[in-house]
Amino acid sequence: MFDSLIAEVQNKDRQFTVYRSGEPTEIEQWLATHGVTIRSRSLPPHWPKPFIEIKANDEVVGVIGVEAIEALIEPPLVTPGERDGISEGYRVLFDILEKTMFSGMNRHDLLAISREIEDRAFRVGNGILKVSFQTFSTFKSQIELYRTLATETDLDIHIYAIEDWTPPPISGITYHANAAEQFGAYWVLAYDGGTDETQSCSLVGKERSGEFTGFWTNNSAITEEISKTLENA
Amino acid sequence: MGGSDNSINRRRHSVEDDFPPQLSDDQFYRALSSYHRRCVLSYLLEENETTVDELATVLCGWETTTTGTMQTSTDHSKIYVALVHVHLPKLVDAGLIEYEPNTGSVQINTLHPQVADIIRQSVGVRQSDDS
Known part of the structure; x- marks a missing residue:
């Protein structure tokens, strides 16, 4: 009955990879609670800020800084109701942010x-x-x-x-x-x-x-x- | 190109010498004249081996954390194309990397520690907006 809704959230073909030079970022744990499996890659130590690559069906749809995502999830979470004008990367991201x-x-x-x-x-x-x-x-x-x-x-x-x-x-x-x-x-x-x-x-x-x-x-x-x-x- | 390849090969074999041969090679400075290429080298110094796809992501990552704007699939494609057609060939010509177009695999060559230091320092502070 509601299985398709639950499965839809769990099985979308998207991959998240965080690139960072230090310890795991909080956003990784946060994304995990939103049903996202996230891989990590290391950055050279002097590279200043961590970022996340979002892939859908093996294509890169967006690359966004961890800080920018953190700003997005600061409550209240406001996401655009109309999705036509926004890029695929944000679409995938909002889709995830909206479901815990x-x-x-x-x-x-x-x-x-x-x-x-x-x-x-x-x-x-x-x-x-x-x-x-x-x-x-x-x-x-x-x-x-x-x-x-x-x-x-x-x-x-x-x-x-x-x-x-x-x-x-x-x-x-x-x-x-x-x-x-x-x-x-x-x-x-x-x-x-x-x-x-x-x-x-x-x-x-x-x-x-x-x-x-x-x-x-x-x-x-x-x-x-x-x-x-x-x-x- | 054949002539310069030979000279680079000779120099690569003399990595143990006190003076890093790349430092007197014009190709080296041309290779380093682009910020994106310096980022690529800096990343490769840590990872040794990667793919063009990942390099494009890494450059997008640098961009997005600097500007605060998400890099789209179009941005990623543009950087990918620039890597394949401009940046990687220049780095290959300077004898700094190996690039295998069929697989997209990119590998860094053994660099003199002094050269590696220069590359690391060259991305520490962004000097200009060239790419």
Whole structure:
């Protein structure tokens, strides 16, 4: 269901190589958490600054200084919504910067990310929030939080879960039990940002033996795709 | 070109002499008159062997860290072409490197330590914007 989205992030044919004269740079660790495998090459000691080569399908698409990438990822991360006018190197880079990959995360970790998304929806106070809870009994433990979200805001909340428990009707919350079978393995949140699209964000995690693999993103186009996937199921 | 090759070969064999022969060779100074070529030599002094593709990346890297702007695939191609058609042949003529066009492999020749020092110092501070 969401496998293609997860795989797309992991398997794009792109290679990153850092050229540096000293110790590993922080950006290498950072890129690793974004699902990027990075090779390193050594530079002569008097070469002043490290830089990164970005290849896509074995072609160099960009060479950029480590400092420049660090400046890019300084929060708030602002990336152009319109991608037509920018070079391939930036396109590849933004694609990566916008998705934070994870694997081997547990429920506790995912709950923390989910809180961030729910908080954001609460602060904006409108828009559509869709959540796949795997089962309604999982939703049970979060029900007071979602009651607050639904009653104190104008949020339109949709809950997807397998019906192993009957949740109480709450104004502002729509339950989708029928389609949920196929989402059983996924922990998903997608918030469209309501009146403030810059606040859109989403999380997709796939469970295997209690551990989750997936990504989260602030990108509105990806968030919309996730939202549509839930809707069309 | 044959004549100058011979003289360079003779000089290369006298690396142990006190006076580095390259220092009295005009070709050597012509080779070093370009900033990009000095960067190539400086990189090769550390790596010994590389490819044209990697050299183009390394020169792009120098450019991007100086200007702060990402070097695009077009920039990379331009430098690649300049390396193949201008810079590498000049360095070969000066007897400083070996270049194998079929494989793109580039190797540095054994250089007198004093010559190597001059090359290292020549990229330490950027003197001009020639390339």
